[in-house]
Amino acid sequence: MSSSPVSGRGAGENRVPVRFNLPDRQPDGDWLDEREWQDGGVPRLRTTVTEEHPKSILSFNASPDIPFDRSVNAYRGCEHGCIYCYARPSHAFHDLSPGLDFESRLFAKPQAASLLRKTLAKQGYRPAPIAIGTNTDPYQPIERTYRITRQILEVMVETRHPIVITTKSAKVVEDIPLLADLAKDNLTGVALSVTTLDGKLARILEPRASTPQKRLEAVRLLADAGIYVHVNIAPIIPGITDTEIEALVAAAAEYGAQSVSWIPIRLPHEVAPLFRKWLDTHFPDRASKVMNIIRDLRGGKDNDPAFFSRMRGSGSWAELIRARMRIAKSRHGLGSSKWSVRSDLFTPPNVSGQLNLF
Template sequence: MASNSPWLSRGRGAVSNVSGRFEALKREPAQDGWLGEEPTTPLRTSVTEENAKHILTKNKSPDIPFDRSINAYRGCEHGCVYCFARPTHAFLGLSPGLDFESKLFAKPNAAELLRQEISKKGYVAKPIAMGTNTDPYQPIEKERRITRELLKVLMEHDHPVTIVTKSRLVVRDMDLLVPMAEKGLVKVALSVTTLDRKLARTMEPRASTPQRRLDAIRLLSDAGVPTGVMFAPVIPALNDHEMEAVLSAAAHAGAKEAAYILLRLPLELTELFEEWLDEHYPDRKSRVLNRLKELRGGKLNDPRFKHRMMGKGFEADLMRQRFSNLCRRLRLNTEKLELATDQFRKPVLEGGQYNLLDALR
């Protein structure tokens, strides 16, 4: 069947390059009959090196359990169509659509910046979250190794960290994660959205397959790294029926913690997600969107704190109860691991002076 989108590219999530909200001109692709079913040339990934000025991002959201995070990359090649981080590409004058997953930015000075920022006077160690905006183990990490260098700095100074990823590549760094886990400094969560390989390939085309993510949970858990599962996002009428299957498979693989997040559609993501439904699931589009509105008080997106992650109303309450009962049955979340912060040793930069307590350790 011919594609509805003249920009559809094999191996990509978005089906267009919708203009960002800050662009003066709006691009509207049109099928004029000259294009075939696929573009003549594949959409290639480009990576631009960015010398960042800061690497730690602070937040005060009551919806998330951390107050600081690190993103080694801008954009994400996994291409998850539902990614709430897509609209951030608009700040770069690029599209939250195909640009987000093909025009990437890497921060080669990230480890150096991290060392500087955690050495500052008055810095107090609390867990740093990695994987909150873009995936720290997306495909370009295999060669760039920026995430690995960040972990080296954190391990060297006994600083706690949490990781969320969709990639089996995380097991590459078990030589760092296992010693950190022995000191109570790390936990890892694998995001598993579906066990259906076809749906996964369509929604998140360049992420590891669901089975490989479950394999990563097993390998990490067997090695003593505290491991969890994120069933996120929950998309009504598309993957919500898989909650039991996903959490059961993850618990069987060794996951001890679990969480879920309802689909969020901020800014340009609403249009991108609707285009994707038109392209791949036109028969389900109305049902998906209508049920999402029921979970969000009649809107497709509700950005308010304490509403944006879980929704509200009768169906949202049922989903919370369903999740809670499932976790109790699978013995997930029986104990929440609190990472150690009292072992942190502040870096001493060139020309600096050692703290006496650090010197005595």
């Protein structure tokens, strides 16, 4: 595989997920990138979508460092192509690469909303906030075709069930009518992830996500509609984006965010070598320095998977970032997330087609 970046994509290669002893990928069928490079042409890496038909859609977790215990992932893989995405290794379970496959070979679950309705209708179900966008983005480009996230929101409106959304796409504003309906009863909140204000950097860091300016404009539109909006400055990449901390907090406040937070870059499994290759390609002058700081943040390793510290980092660099964030938030009157969506309005959906007697 050539070391040159692939136009419009985040990863520069299809790194083999060696954790599962999977064989090297071979170019076949529509996967002709390797052949096109060898012939001297520019590969046209098309996005393909495979429809999945799972038996269940609601996933539960017991992680002590995240504020929700259930989530829905309508899509696997993400066309945004963020080179730092901690969800990339999940593609290895499909015998696909966390590299280019993750951002071009996608999976969609078109029955997600109907499966969710059946789950919510089960006797004994107890409502609590459902999180979407915790693994891959619910508003990535294929949402325009599949509308799975919108269908899920329609179920939430019908049942008055709480839901919280994380995205780095301005497409979320297309669902403002549904979100505003939920927000009037304190049933939802939206977190926009903003990594940088530099459009040129965003194009190589997260090539198919909405531009930073469009994300900030989405913050304003959501806030104007009465929807709780949180800006997550994530990830902060030392030596690349950490110089923008104060400017990002100021922009979040200017555009109407009610709170901000931050997460240092995470490099689990195959993400670390993909990120190092990205650094060597785009920032060869500081690649070693960046990785040294990341290891300082992560206890001397590329990644720290431990609960709590994985979200906060440790050491002098983490303390410095924490102090800068604290001062910037205080200056602009912003706090950490104050989401307190309610669960007491939930009404189970009717899936039998019969009217309720009581």
